[in-house]
Amino acid sequence: MKTLVLLFTMLLSPxxxxxxxxxxxxxxxxxxxxxxxxxGTNDLVARILAQRAGELLGQQVAVDNRGGAxxxxxxxxxxxxxxxxxTILLNSVGHTTNPSxxxxxxxxxxxxxxxxxxxxxxxxLVVHPSLPAKNVKELIVLSKRRPxxxxxxxxxxxxxxxxSGELFQFMTGVSWVHIPYKGGSASMPxxxxxxxxxxxxxxxxxxxxxxxxxxxxxxxxxxxxxxxAPDLPTVSEAxxxxxxxxxxxxxxxxxxxxxxxxxxxxxxFVQALQTPETKEKLVSAGADPVGNTPExxxxxxxxxxxxxxxxxxxxxxxxx
Numbered sequence: 204m205k206t207l208v209l210l211f212t213m214l215l216s217p218x219x220x221x222x223x224x225x226x227x228x229x230x231x232x233x234x235x236x237x238x239x240x241x242x243g244t245n246d247l248v249a250r251i252l253a254q255r256a257g258e259l260l261g262q263q264v265a266v267d268n269r270g271g272a273x274x275x276x277x278x279x280x281x282x283x284x285x286x287x288x289x290t291i292l293l294n295s296v297g298h299t300t301n302p303s304x305x306x307x308x309x310x311x312x313x314x315x316x317x318x319x320x321x322x323x324x325x326x327x328l329v330v331h332p333s334l335p336a337k338n339v340k341e342l343i344v345l346s347k348r349r350p351x352x353x354x355x356x357x358x359x360x361x362x363x364x365x366x367s368g369e370l371f372q373f374m375t376g377v378s379w380v381h382i383p384y385k386g387g388s389a390s391m392p393x394x395x396x397x398x399x400x401x402x403x404x405x406x407x408x409x410x411x412x413x414x415x416x417x418x419x420x421x422x423x424x425x426x427x428x429x430x431x432a433p434d435l436p437t438v439s440e441a442x443x444x445x446x447x448x449x450x451x452x453x454x455x456x457x458x459x460x461x462x463x464x465x466x467x468x469x470x471x472f473v474q475a476l477q478t479p480e481t482k483e484k485l486v487s488a489g490a491d492p493v494g495n496t497p498e499x500x501x502x503x504x505x506x507x508x509x510x511x512x513x514x515x516x517x518x519x520x521x522x523x
Contacts, residue, residue, distance in 0.1 A: 238274025
């Protein structure tokens with residue numbers, strides 16, 4: 204009988220271990236990797252979510268900024284981390300564009316357990332006032348008169364900021380010079396100084412500068428106008444029909460993280476997203492809360508990889 208009990212316990216232990224781990228989880232601070240330097244929208248969204256999630260989990264959720272390679276540095280760290288739920292990652296557009304741009308040392312699908320799509324937002328197209336273009340059509344005409352002379356900045360190769368500029372060129376036939384930076388915050392001084400002439404960036408960051416006359420806002424990149432700037436047309440309605448680019452922020456963990464731990468993290472982050480204070484902070488940062496299921500988020504990631512692979516190939520975008 205003792206032998207049977209021992210055998211039964213041995214067989215049952217692997218099944219019970221994840222549940223026991225989830226019940227005790229978390230046992231220490233959680234590292235929240237972000238693939239951009241401090242100060243940009245990705246960093247801000249992560250810190251908003253980390254604060255509330257930490258309160259709900261009873262452990263600190265500490266943002267760890269590992270910028271570079273269009274988020275691939277932070278993503279690889281997450282892929283190689285211990286899969287116990289104490290390391291998580293803020294995904295963004297780079298997670299789904301990098302597979303078509305650079306050689307990766309990890310698989311963007313198999314090496315991750317996807318938790319939830321946290322938020323989505325659109326960018327705004329701005330120009331420096333020194334550029335004599337008052338709207339999108341004038342920008343196109345001016346750019347065609349000066350091929351290869353006008354520059355635009357981005358927060359890095361393969362980001363939504365970069366892809367917005369590349370897609371605009373592809374759809375209009377203009378030719379700009381791309382100047383990538385390591386994060387959106389790093390490009391702002393040059394944009395405000397006029398060293399950058401065009402930028403597709405975060406609405407809450409750039410629109411106030413346009414209202415002060417330091418920049419000129421021409422359009423937003425989504426499928427419809429945004430309440431925060433109702434007078435701004437979309438790029439599509441302003442002269443480039445069918446143009447649409449959005450940015451997004453999601454949460455994942457190393458691929459072998461136990462499902463009970465993923466479920467716990469999903470519950471916590473969705474609850475955080477539903478908190479009025481968190482919602483207000485995200486909206487102020489230009490991000491609309493989402494909070495879908497792990498399965499829906501995984502399908503979203505695969506769809507984004509497939510979509511951007513086609514765009515990157517058609518536009519001839521090369522990785523940096």
